Amino acid sequence: MELVSLVLKRLFLLLLALLSCPTNTIARGGDLGAHPPPGFMGRGGGLLARRLFEDNYPEITDEMTRGYMSNSELEEAVKKFSKRCANISRIYSIGKSVQGYPLWVIEISDKPGQEEPEPSFKFVGNVHGDEPVGRELLMLLANWLCDNYMTDTLATLIVKHVHLHILPTMNPDGFALRRRGNANNVDLNRDFPDQFYPINDIKHSRQxxxxxxxxxxxxxxxxxxxxxxxxxxxxxxPWDGSQDTRKQYTASPDDKTFRYMASLYSRSHYNMSLSQEFEGGITNGALWYPIYGGMQDWNYIHGGCFELTLEISDNKWPQANELPIIWDYNRKSMLNLVASLVKTGVHGRIFSSKDGHPLPASVMIKGINYKVNASSTLGDYHRMLTPGESYEVMVSMPGFQQKGTRILLGDESASLDFILDPDEATKNEHTSVKGFGCSCDGKDKLELVEYLRGVHLEIYILVCISLFLCFLLRRKTLCKLLNRRKQITQKRPVVV
Structure with missing residues (x-):
């Protein structure tokens, strides 16, 4: 029996491997042979691979690093901040670098660590090891908020109505090695799954x-x-890349909102908006120079998170005595960008009319091909939008009737709650399942969906085992059975 069990397990793993094999499709359009994107190799040998290794950097001297916190000093500063400002902060680690440095995050809020129906903002510094200004400015920002909470209007607004998360360094190894990439010499801002070139989206293959x-x-x-x-x-x-890999303006669905956010930062800056190179001090990534595997595009596509990439100093590694000036130039911009989560956009919560439970529904804006999802626990959503325009807000969730309304977004944010009615099919299912002692509230429905997914997986495994046994008993009929299974599978609705 152990031998049979081992054979069956290996068969199942083999089937999964076959299902996950890459296809010959390189990308959606575009000839990489003619226009290879930065960060990618050509078609040599029939393969397309990410090229994330760079070696030619100017030498960073001891004199340049003097005055900057080392990784151990930064960790000490984070922990010291947590003790000094314990009433409005907590610290936690999201993982470790290649060389084992913890990736510490500071959360700042009047209720740190608690889930509230409030928007969350995150700052990430030191993505590239040889660009350390961000890690210094983010610690200055955290300490400024702590020192000015309840005395400064903007600081109080952020602490009370936003959950701010600060990751001072994403690349501590690169900083210690004084180079752009991490300890494996990989550029972390080319290491994310990319919409235009989804070559390898397997998570464990990344840094x-x-x-x-x-x-x-x-x-x-x-x-x-x-x-x-x-x-x-x-x-x-966004976008940072283009489909045909050319240097050109490539707009995301929320292009107008992104331009508003970028302009808000630039106009609040001491001199960014006066740039002679970039009109208004802002730029579309692909128009500036296309990159692939960037973090900001991935955040927007996969995280429902509107991310900007902020270039905050002309010099990558300026002298430490220049940091106070750079902080002074960027402080108002950083604060205004975080505060914009409260001051603009549309916010609200979504509930079920039947039992009042919060719903993780999807929020869409008519004419914009993008959605944000409400949280699964509180049903709250926060949708960034450009002020001064009219929007039709639509909310939908499987098993409930879609609802929508039109709003005119002024200079202030709009608060808009939705109460969704179950559709007739859901009401019937509710009555049927309730007879078996299931309350079927919003949470139980989600648990039921997860249970059904598990049942489908078990059925799939049983089918695979059956196919293997049929192969041993009647090898000649295997193709017919596979074709028949394929036809049946195509007729079944997908459970979401």
């Missing part, structure tokens, strides 16, 4: 720092975010 960010975003339900870089002075917004 530990990248995986940590991906898990963090999936679990965090962030409304918006920004990563801090150096080497230019501009607010960059």
């Amino acid at each position: 530990p720092e990248t995986r940590a960010i991906m898990t963090w975003v999936k679990e965090g339900h962030f409304t918006a975010s920004a990563s801090l870089h150096g080497g230019a002075l501009v607010a960059n917004y």
Whole structure:
């Protein structure tokens, strides 16, 4: 029996491997042979691989690093902040770097660690190891909020109405090694799954720092975010790449909102909006120079998170005595960007009319091909939008009737709650299941869906075992059985 069990397990793993094999499709359109995108190799040998390794960087001297916190000093500063400002903060780690440095995050809120129907914002610094200004500015931001809470209007607004998460360094190894990439010499801002070139979307094949960010975003339900870089002075917004790999303006569905957010940062900055290179101090990523595997596009597509890439200093590694000036130039921009989560957009909660339970429904804006999801526990949603325009807000969830309404968004945010009515089919299912002692409230429905998914997986395994046994008994009929199964599968609705 153990031998049979082992054979069956190996058969199942083999089937999964076959199902996950990559196809010959390179991308959606575009000839990579003619226009290879930055960060990718050509078609040599019939393969297309990510090229994330770069070696030619200017040498960073001891004199340049003097005055910057080392990784151990940064960790000490984070823990010291947590003790000093324990009433409005907590710290936690989202993982470790290749060399084992914890990726510490500071959460700032009047109720840190508690889930509230409030928007969440995250700052990420030091994505590239040789761009350390962000890690210093983010610690200055955290301490400024702590020092000015309840005395400064903007600081109080952020602490009371936003959950702010600060990751001072995403790439501590690169900082210690004084280079762009991490300890494996991988550029972390080319390491995320990409919509235009989905070559390898297997999570475990990515760098530990990248995986940590991906898990963090999936679990965090962030409304918006920004990563801090150096080497230019501009607010960059999606998309970062283009489908045909050319340098051209490539707009996301929320292009107008992204331009508003980028302009808000640029106009609040001391001199970013006066740029001679970038009109208004902002740029579309693909128009500036296309990249693939970038973090901001992935955040928007997979996390429902509106992310900007902020280039905050012309010099990648300026002298430490320049940091106070750079902080002074960027402080108002950073604060205004976080506060915009409360000051603009549409916010609300979604409930079931039958039992009052919160619903993780989807929120859509008519004419914009993008959705944000309400949280599964509180049913709250936060949708960034450009002020001064009219929007038709639509809310939908399987098993409930869709609802919508039109709003005119002024200079302030709009608060809009929805109460969804179950559709007739759901009401019948509710009555039927209730007879077996199931309350079937919003939470139980989600648990029921998860249970059914598990049942389908068990059925799938049993079918695989049956096919294997049929192969041993009647090898000649295997193809017919497979074809028949394929036809049946195509007729079944997918359980979501």
